[in-house]
Amino acid sequence: MERSDLGPDLYRYLLLKQGDQVRAVVPTFAYYSLDLGEVLGAQGRRALQPLRLILRRPVRIKVLMCGHLLGEGRILRADGLEDTVPRLLMDAIQQLSTSLGTRWTVFKDFPPLDLDWLHSALSENAYFRTPALPDAWLSVHADSFDNFLSSLPKNSRHTARRNLGKFNRHLGATIEIRERFDDLIPAMMPLYQAVLDRAETRLDAWTPQFITSLSNDPEIPAKAVICRQDGRLAGFLLYLFGQKVAIALRIGLDYNLSRRMQLYQVAHYRGIEEAIRTGVTRINFTQTSYEAKRKMGCHLVSLEHAVTHRNQTYRLLLRHFLPLALNRAGQ
Structure with missing residues (x-):
């Protein structure tokens, strides 16, 4: 910073x-x-x-x-x-x-x-x-993403599977985890700015230089969930992954695609899947968008x-x- x-x-x-x-x-x-x-x-x-x-x-x-x-x-x-x-x-x-x-x-x-x-x-x-x-925290005690979904309440489980289905039915839709993502920063900035413009509160505006440091600094354990449509960047979610705790830092979305592809939810699901794969047991999804996060199984922690x-x-x-x-x- x-x-x-x-x-x-x-x-x-x-x-x-x-x-x-x-x-x-x-x-x-x-x-x-x-x-x-x-x-x-x-x-x-x-x-x-x-x-x-x-x-x-x-x-x-x-x-x-x-x-x-x-x-x-x-x-x-x-x-x-x-x-x-x-x-x-x-x-x-x-x-x-x-x-x-x-x-x-x-x-x-x-x-x-x-x-x-x-x-x-x-x-x-x-x-x-x-x-x-409050912060929205998710406790993850599952050995696979499917088992995590099975542990959710019925309505949340159905919502998650419906959202994933909407994304998967889009031809040309792909999602991946990247540890280096500096090559995508020119495409990431407009998507980040679109979310920032809709934010109710903000103390900071991230710069290309800062996101580059997240990607390239070996002391910063950052990963990016990358969503594409026909090869074009449609959304991203940046995480810090520690040994047992992960933090979802910032998201960027193409709002022309976001709702019909459920990009917000799917990016979070992919982060949860990566957390399970790496042995993380708690994820801080931070503040705002509480309804969507509650449906993912989050609980709110007072600050x-x-x-x-x-x-x-x-x-x-x-x-x-x-x-x-x-x-x-x-x-």
Whole structure:
């Protein structure tokens, strides 16, 4: 992400050390002019509309975020840390925010237990917590894709087989897994942009350089599900595959073909099949499109934000406004 200038204006990592040992790491990133409407979704944009009309421009904020831009937020920490550590980390975060001049500080998409660990330090620094979009997780405990389908509830099983049938009945339709896919990037970008244009919220816009690094960097375990119609790229889904966990990162679709070929669902099914083949037992399908993911057998895992603002009046308004304005799909 850093090498590709993706998203934020800068990245900083706060390290807590004991002697020569790193005991905790807080990943942070800052935006100096983030369009608030892009983050809040449709509900938030409606709420912001009067202010946009007054200002005659998008509402932009200067914000320091803690966690991870592309997924679940975490503070990396060793076991057995002293009770004073959350306050030490919070002091460092506040000092960083002051040095950068950011008015907002946000812990983005954190598991509730991680924020519970920070709860006292958050309260002392006037943070409030608000629900985030949940992640959709799939547990895979099957030795074949057919057995996985058989394990789904009846309606989901029939839906999956119907979707696969629609794809397979298209003459010239093919699907494959690629570990190197940089040669396809010129064809992938318009399909990715088509999905991005329809996204309700977004913090980042992927670049050809970033997708090239996913394909070519040997330290990044990325694979792409590639769907074609008559040899032409019709859709793709990018995954990271670890030893036991996989993450579906981004999808691109030709919307002229997507519905009648069921490209969204079929790309996910092929990723599940690859996960079973490689021994992965859990897949994070991340946020949004929850109805389709529930039909694949996913369950939702709650995430939260913790938010503060330097101005006390703004804080009081945000405490009331943000929970109403944030995209609440899936809850």
